[in-house]
Amino acid sequence: MPLTTEEITLDHGFPGTHRVVMVHRFGPATVDAGAPRPKAYIQAALHADEIPGLLVAQHLLARLKAADAEGRVRGDIVLVPYANPIGLSQAVLGTAIGRFALSSGVNFNRDFPDLAAPVADAVLGRLGPDAAANVALVRRAALAAIAAWETATEADSLRKILMGLAIDADLVLDLHCDSEALVHAYTGTESWPDAGDVMAELGCRAVFLALESGGNPFDEACSGLWWRLRNRLTAGLSGTVPPLPAACLATTIELRGRRDVDDALAAADADALVRVLTRRGLLAGDAGVLPAPACQATPLAGVDRVRAPAAGAVLYTVALGDTVTVGQTVAEVVDPVTGTRHPARARTPGIVWARAEQRYTAAGAIITSIAGDRPLAEEGSGLLTAR
Numbered sequence: 001m002p003l004t005t006e007e008i009t010l011d012h013g014f015p016g017t018h019r020v021v022m023v024h025r026f027g028p029a030t031v032d033a034g035a036p037r038p039k040a041y042i043q044a045a046l047h048a049d050e051i052p053g054l055l056v057a058q059h060l061l062a063r064l065k066a067a068d069a070e071g072r073v074r075g076d077i078v079l080v081p082y083a084n085p086i087g088l089s090q091a092v093l094g095t096a097i098g099r100f101a102l103s104s105g106v107n108f109n110r111d112f113p114d115l116a117a118p119v120a121d122a123v124l125g126r127l128g129p130d131a132a133a134n135v136a137l138v139r140r141a142a143l144a145a146i147a148a149w150e151t152a153t154e155a156d157s158l159r160k161i162l163m164g165l166a167i168d169a170d171l172v173l174d175l176h177c178d179s180e181a182l183v184h185a186y187t188g189t190e191s192w193p194d195a196g197d198v199m200a201e202l203g204c205r206a207v208f209l210a211l212e213s214g215g216n217p218f219d220e221a222c223s224g225l226w227w228r229l230r231n232r233l234t235a236g237l238s239g240t241v242p243p244l245p246a247a248c249l250a251t252t253i254e255l256r257g258r259r260d261v262d263d264a265l266a267a268a269d270a271d272a273l274v275r276v277l278t279r280r281g282l283l284a285g286d287a288g289v290l291p292a293p294a295c296q297a298t299p300l301a302g303v304d305r306v307r308a309p310a311a312g313a314v315l316y317t318v319a320l321g322d323t324v325t326v327g328q329t330v331a332e333v334v335d336p337v338t339g340t341r342h343p344a345r346a347r348t349p350g351i352v353w354a355r356a357e358q359r360y361t362a363a364g365a366i367i368t369s370i371a372g373d374r375p376l377a378e379e380g381s382g383l384l385t386a387r
Ligand SMILES: [Zn+2]
Pocket: 047, 050, 109, 176, 177
């Protein structure tokens, strides 16, 4: 059984409502209590209508319970099996709406707080030559900064709860999915190649790197704290700079497409996560040989978001996993009035890793995504879709 299972209630809900985040914590209660040990934080479906992660979390929970019963838990493991109770309650005319808050239109995975400024204020002049002590100091300051955050909305209350659970972790895995997609992931440029084992175990077919995606999604709010803080503290400094490693590896893992909700896939993904936790010392056991990576990492800024040249019916001319060349037609959009077929073309060579599942599109909407290895856009310029 988990060490503890807790329900944390969201603030600022509508009258008569009561929403909770459930948190399972695993870890040795007494053995080496207080000694430094790795912490992993895993959450599913922050975008509440991205269902594959919900199923993976259940498979992972069963595996963690088994590991715990066998006394194999060595680190602190926090599992939030559904990260967004607000989104889970949203539907319009039979369709689940989990990416945006219906009441405000905000994306649940944007606008997490950037803690670099308050943490810098708290640790300024207190960092020393011991990197581990510096990391511990920063984590305490970050937890204090989150605790001091006075939220005003239910969505921010949720953000505060999730950040408070994750910000002191060594490893943060945020489980999402795309529309129709291969397994892929987003992580910080500074977290690469450290994240290579996570991506290899999951068989990621695309890995996107950025320091600033724009919008401060959950993973970047957790990991980016470290390089933003370091930049802030070292700006204008001369002489010896106190060591401050990027102590949180956070990644958004996209578990294929919305319809890829399947027990066999979820079990395999959970097995992969168990091997990640084992290899990183959170579970005792043999993680086996690390698989060869299924792709090279590419800049998030190199993603070609192919947009529909017109409104109409979408006929894809490429499949997920196809490699395309510049100028290649990836889809035709058929104008239902004139019958004209408008080609949508690739701007970059690379692998097709996502397509929109809807087969009717508005003009200008993103219908296909290609992983290019050369930047097409500026860092920090809204590299993620749909704020
Ligand atoms: Zn998502």
